[in-house]
Amino acid sequence: MADQTDEARAVPGVVVQADDLLTRDGTAAFLGADSRVTLLEADRIADADILVVLTATVSGKTLSTMSRASQATEGRIRIVLVADHISEQQLALAVNHGLVSFLVRPFTSFSRILSAAVEAHRGRAALPPILMNMLLDRMRTMQKDECPTGLLPVELSQRELDVLQLLAEGMDTVEIANKLSYSERLIKSVIQAVIKRLDLRNRTHAVAYAIRMGIL
Template structure:
């Protein structure tokens, strides 16, 4: 599919979708719409908006958003999500990665999606009432618990503590002793990080944490 060069007035959009039919449909419609420029995959880091289409937000869906946030060369990049289900913890993590609008998939047509995309660059946001309540509750939880700060890359406080000590060359036994955890707990924390963020191993986890500014 040919891609037109971005004009000053247009909003560049990259699309990620859980199924190829949705992806192709969104790309065709965005490519034909005034005010938007569809970016190919190899230029998605320059997108003004990343449009994510999914039935349910899974860890894979979150990894798309996190990747878009980490790799973006555009400090104003925003994410518009079209999905039917997203849990409260995943919603909070998605917002950290740049999510500004959530549209219910079964009740949303392309005109509403296009409007959300166009509004997002101007600071607009759109979210169902129940999801706004979830965000408020998540914020209250974070404010009550000073040990669970919002950190870059979606890391929790104790995960950063473990990765920092790994970066200093300590092994799991030494980290457990230093943090007053069991060695099994340390291993579980490392496993959870690598699995949630789709990282290959401990070294990859430390490198990633450094890259996103968590260390």
């Protein structure tokens, strides 16, 4: 299935999965009452744009849920994870499965989960700085240990490299557009093109991949 752009569907379809029924039903009820998303049943995961996963502890089961969702949507789905904590290794795996946003459960709310889902559909990641740094450090270590530098399957333009560099610095599309004096629409188009050409999951995965390959 071809990668969808942010404009492909104005209102994203969202599936909610949680460890317990109370958390799942409460979150689903809140999201379902908002016109910015369309709530889908769990058995419609293949039609979903966003998966919201709520858990106290990230486990192998949690990662398997993400992996199955990614496979069901051929890598298209974007995942919002709400949990107490995530390890470095789990974070790297989760990003590979489609994770774009991580919310710390004791400090989040239904409204923040809704906002993260809407922003994820727009292509905006929301990883706390400490997790982003942890992910980037891990990717740099993997690059040094396992990969020769500069061997990308496709050649990236200087503009694409500039955008990836600013993403790695934590900027969103508006900030990057202002920094490079381009339109936000163009920046989104550049990001989507890189993701599609390199067969990646999302912008966080693109930054991590670029670092692993030694170009950032």
